[in-house]
Amino acid sequence: MTLFVNRLTHLDASLWCPEHGLIGASWRVDAELDGELGADGMLFDFGEVKPWIKSRLDRGVDHTLLVPTEAPGVNVQECYEGLRVRTETPYALEVRGPRQAFSLLPWPAVTPQRLAEHLDQGLMRQPPERVEAIRLTLSDEPIEGAGYRYSHGLKRHAGNCQRIAHGHRSRLHVWQNGQRCPALEADWAARLDARYLVDEADVDEGMEASWLGRLVTSYRAAQGYFTMSLPRERCVVMPTSTTVEHIAAWLAGEITRETGQATRVQAFEGIDKGAFAEAKP
Numbered sequence: 001m002t003l004f005v006n007r008l009t010h011l012d013a014s015l016w017c018p019e020h021g022l023i024g025a026s027w028r029v030d031a032e033l034d035g036e037l038g039a040d041g042m043l044f045d046f047g048e049v050k051p052w053i054k055s056r057l058d059r060g061v062d063h064t065l066l067v068p069t070e071a072p073g074v075n076v077q078e079c080y081e082g083l084r085v086r087t088e089t090p091y092a093l094e095v096r097g098p099r100q101a102f103s104l105l106p107w108p109a110v111t112p113q114r115l116a117e118h119l120d121q122g123l124m125r126q127p128p129e130r131v132e133a134i135r136l137t138l139s140d141e142p143i144e145g146a147g148y149r150y151s152h153g154l155k156r157h158a159g160n161c162q163r164i165a166h167g168h169r170s171r172l173h174v175w176q177n178g179q180r181c182p183a184l185e186a187d188w189a190a191r192l193d194a195r196y197l198v199d200e201a202d203v204d205e206g207m208e209a210s211w212l213g214r215l216v217t218s219y220r221a222a223q224g225y226f227t228m229s230l231p232r233e234r235c236v237v238m239p240t241s242t243t244v245e246h247i248a249a250w251l252a253g254e255i256t257r258e259t260g261q262a263t264r265v266q267a268f269e270g271i272d273k274g275a276f277a278e279a280k281p
């Protein structure tokens with residue numbers, strides 16, 4: 001017998017892509033489970049499937065930086081903070097932070113298919129009674145218009161959003177005069193795609209970093225000390241923290257300033273949630 005649970009949860013993470021560098025990802029998680037029925041006529045109570053899988057994903061890869069350790073130029077070392085990840089191509093990045101902020105994956109590149117198989121194997125190490133196999137499917141939300149894949153860290157968040165390099169793949173909706181503005185949406189999504197969004201308060205303004213065209217950001221949060229260095233051109237510095245409320249307000253303000261028109265923005269943080277904001281000239 002095979003049981004299925006669609007839209008079981010979402011996974012939000014960042015990954016190192018040998019082609020594009022640091023990118024945010026949000027995947028919808030669907031699950032299939034194989035096994036024999038028990039005396040109650042069930043394979044595994046739906047009420048238990050979801051918390052079992054979600055709790056393991058939340059304690060594992062969710063809100064981590066997914067590091068393909070066999071990708072060209074990727075180097076991982078233990079360090080005082082926990083782990084240090086360095087990359088070379090397509091650009092040099094260094095991230096340091098507590099061990100649990102990283103998922104080290106022995107592959108040349110992270111793909112949703114490989115990650116799903118890896119998660120299946122992890123879940124099957126301690127399967128519930130009667131479950132003989134599990135297959136997760138990770139899929140991107142279909143985005144018919146503009147979308148962008150950003151990374152960030154929220155140092156004040158009590159949970160895993162405090163990790164300096166986690167991210168999301170998000171829609172962007174913009175209205176002016178009551179009409180959606182696809183050209184503005186595409187323009188701003190392109191400006192934010194594969195970018196690191198950072199609060200200016202968390203930028204270390206060292207002379208050396210600015211001469212080399214790099215941005216260094218660091219902070220202490222409940223899980224430990226985090227620091228990251230990457231090319232300045234890969235970052236978008238905001239005057240506030242990078243909660244989705246602030247991203248929406250910042251976008252509405254910037255678009256209004258550039259176009260001279262009142263603007264309403266719906267910013268998403270991954271799939272199916274986010275914030276609205278409005279600005280006037």
Ligand SMILES: Nc1nc2c(c(=O)[nH]1)N=C([C@H](O)[C@H](O)COP(=O)(O)OP(=O)(O)OP(=O)(O)O)CN2
Nearest residue numbers: 009010012063154157161166242243244245269270
């Ligand atoms: N009001 C806000 N709440 C939260 C924000 C935010 O910007 N505004 N941001 C975060 C984190 O950035 C986090 O990445 C979002 O994580 P999320 O997917 O919501 O995590 P959950 O585990 O809470 O949700 P599930 O999708 O159910 O796993 C957090 N909160």
